Amino acid sequence: MSIIVLGTVATDTLKTPFGLRRNILGGSAVHFSMSARLFAPVNIVAAIGNDFPSGYIRFLKKKKIVLDGVTVQRGESFHWEGEYQGDMNTAITRKTVLGVLADFKPVINPAQRNIKYVFLANIDPRTQGDFLNELRAPRLVAMDTMNFWINTERQALLRMLKRVDIFVANDQEVRGLTGENNLVRAAERLSRLGPKMVLVKKGEHGVLFYSPEFTLALPAYPAKKVVDPTGAGDTFAGGFMGYLAKTGRQDALTVKRALAYGTIAASFNIEDFGLARTASLRMADLNARMKEFRKLVCF
Amino acid sequence: MSIIVLGTVATDTLKTPFGLRRNILGGSAVHFSMSARLFAPVNIVAAIGNDFPSGYIRFLKKKKIVLDGVTVQRGESFHWEGEYQGDMNTAITRKTVLGVLADFKPVINPAQRNIKYVFLANIDPRTQGDFLNELRAPRLVAMDTMNFWINTERQALLRMLKRVDIFVANDQEVRGLTGENNLVRAAERLSRLGPKMVLVKKGEHGVLFYSPEFTLALPAYPAKKVVDPTGAGDTFAGGFMGYLAKTGRQDALTVKRALAYGTIAASFNIEDFGLARTASLRMADLNARMKEFRKLVCF
Numbered sequence: 001m002s003i004i005v006l007g008t009v010a011t012d013t014l015k016t017p018f019g020l021r022r023n024i025l026g027g028s029a030v031h032f033s034m035s036a037r038l039f040a041p042v043n044i045v046a047a048i049g050n051d052f053p054s055g056y057i058r059f060l061k062k063k064k065i066v067l068d069g070v071t072v073q074r075g076e077s078f079h080w081e082g083e084y085q086g087d088m089n090t091a092i093t094r095k096t097v098l099g100v101l102a103d104f105k106p107v108i109n110p111a112q113r114n115i116k117y118v119f120l121a122n123i124d125p126r127t128q129g130d131f132l133n134e135l136r137a138p139r140l141v142a143m144d145t146m147n148f149w150i151n152t153e154r155q156a157l158l159r160m161l162k163r164v165d166i167f168v169a170n171d172q173e174v175r176g177l178t179g180e181n182n183l184v185r186a187a188e189r190l191s192r193l194g195p196k197m198v199l200v201k202k203g204e205h206g207v208l209f210y211s212p213e214f215t216l217a218l219p220a221y222p223a224k225k226v227v228d229p230t231g232a233g234d235t236f237a238g239g240f241m242g243y244l245a246k247t248g249r250q251d252a253l254t255v256k257r258a259l260a261y262g263t264i265a266a267s268f269n270i271e272d273f274g275l276a277r278t279a280s281l282r283m284a285d286l287n288a289r290m291k292e293f294r295k296l297v298c299f
Numbered sequence: 300m301s302i303i304v305l306g307t308v309a310t311d312t313l314k315t316p317f318g319l320r321r322n323i324l325g326g327s328a329v330h331f332s333m334s335a336r337l338f339a340p341v342n343i344v345a346a347i348g349n350d351f352p353s354g355y356i357r358f359l360k361k362k363k364i365v366l367d368g369v370t371v372q373r374g375e376s377f378h379w380e381g382e383y384q385g386d387m388n389t390a391i392t393r394k395t396v397l398g399v400l401a402d403f404k405p406v407i408n409p410a411q412r413n414i415k416y417v418f419l420a421n422i423d424p425r426t427q428g429d430f431l432n433e434l435r436a437p438r439l440v441a442m443d444t445m446n447f448w449i450n451t452e453r454q455a456l457l458r459m460l461k462r463v464d465i466f467v468a469n470d471q472e473v474r475g476l477t478g479e480n481n482l483v484r485a486a487e488r489l490s491r492l493g494p495k496m497v498l499v500k501k502g503e504h505g506v507l508f509y510s511p512e513f514t515l516a517l518p519a520y521p522a523k524k525v526v527d528p529t530g531a532g533d534t535f536a537g538g539f540m541g542y543l544a545k546t547g548r549q550d551a552l553t554v555k556r557a558l559a560y561g562t563i564a565a566s567f568n569i570e571d572f573g574l575a576r577t578a579s580l581r582m583a584d585l586n587a588r589m590k591e592f593r594k595l596v597c598f
Contacts, residue, residue: 205504219516
């Protein structure tokens, strides 16, 4: 089953205790695609400026990512500059160039309108809504967001919650959105606002999944080396959605395995800057680490 | 196999968003014993003042906790007043009455000197050392500590690390003690200072276990209701040590199950103030929730 992801295709300048990288390929849709591609064909919907490095486009094509939904607009491409310090759990934004994202209207082709598995990466909730209007009969829609939209587009965000199956957010966002400190209760409350399933990403502390039918929890893979956490959440989502799209099921065991695949995909992402590790990731790498992860988690 | 625990038998005054409780029974050794008693006979070694409520002593005796090592000294009993707010992950200390703990010399009887399973709860590392000198041939010694000793008794603490098998600490303490932000590497570094095994407690985020042979990770049990987290770490340790003492093994699967029992025991502790829930805890309660926990974690 194909997957379609709405998000950003961007360049990132990143500083971590392990070094500095300027203008490397990044963006939510790109990180998502690096893990999702191992499970299913991935279609990216995004806008780039006419300054976007053509080498990055060639790279994505080589990775068999479908770029029919990537529109080139006159102007600057989305660019993010961030830094991580200390425990590296929180990014410090140094600069954001919105560029062509400022008035981005998603455009997809007729075939893409029939895609069933949809990931709305972190982007203006109004753009997420516009995009969702273009799809004919999605089977499973997941959406991510960030504090910025919770604070500035709360109403649009709440409207979107009614239209999606899975809401993906980190622990701070879930607490900020509900005003509830207990994460299980916060997730439960969010699920009553629309999305049946709520996936709480806790970074180095793993993930919590809530649905009225079952609650699941997994620790993160205990990584010894965290070089650059940028895109870990999207890489997680790519593994998670990828496995759900591949299996076509949503029972507790399937969802748990999807969470584990997401966890493992993210554990590779953080080992090096940008896509340096995930660009060469193969299914065999995921499965080998999944086996190890099962050994350290299951009792 | 019997267990001996050195720690505090205290009264606590606790304020949480769920209410206020004055002078309820608490202390590290007491919380430890509430879960450990389900697996093995528990001996407490502690000092109380002559003001200690006799009803609390009767309660512990009724729970079959061996109190031969509890010495009554002239003076005030150890008393702690704390408050939890917001996400309740951190206690705010309002008042500490050290009382008879100020010059506490552990005293045990000849039979207790032969006990093999030892837990040194959070207390002055010099007292932990004095106590360990009294034991003949312990098989497994675990020690807990807190930031206060890391800052004020660092050398004594480092000497103790060479004498124990398992070091138990929370994530902040592990980072503070090593200056290393990555928890896996921090635990690895600590294990080189003496204790083969390092157990990192992360509160609502679960637990990480490191030994040169294997690394393990478990999420916390997703609790909907956290009324009072006081003693959760000690209740965890009691379940953990209890299972190890009962089985007599230390292989990866046994340690993983011990971590899971500790997790489940702690999940009951936080559901109500003080010992309100754990006082009536039975093995059947632990096992029922273990089954549920396995379903939500193992894939």
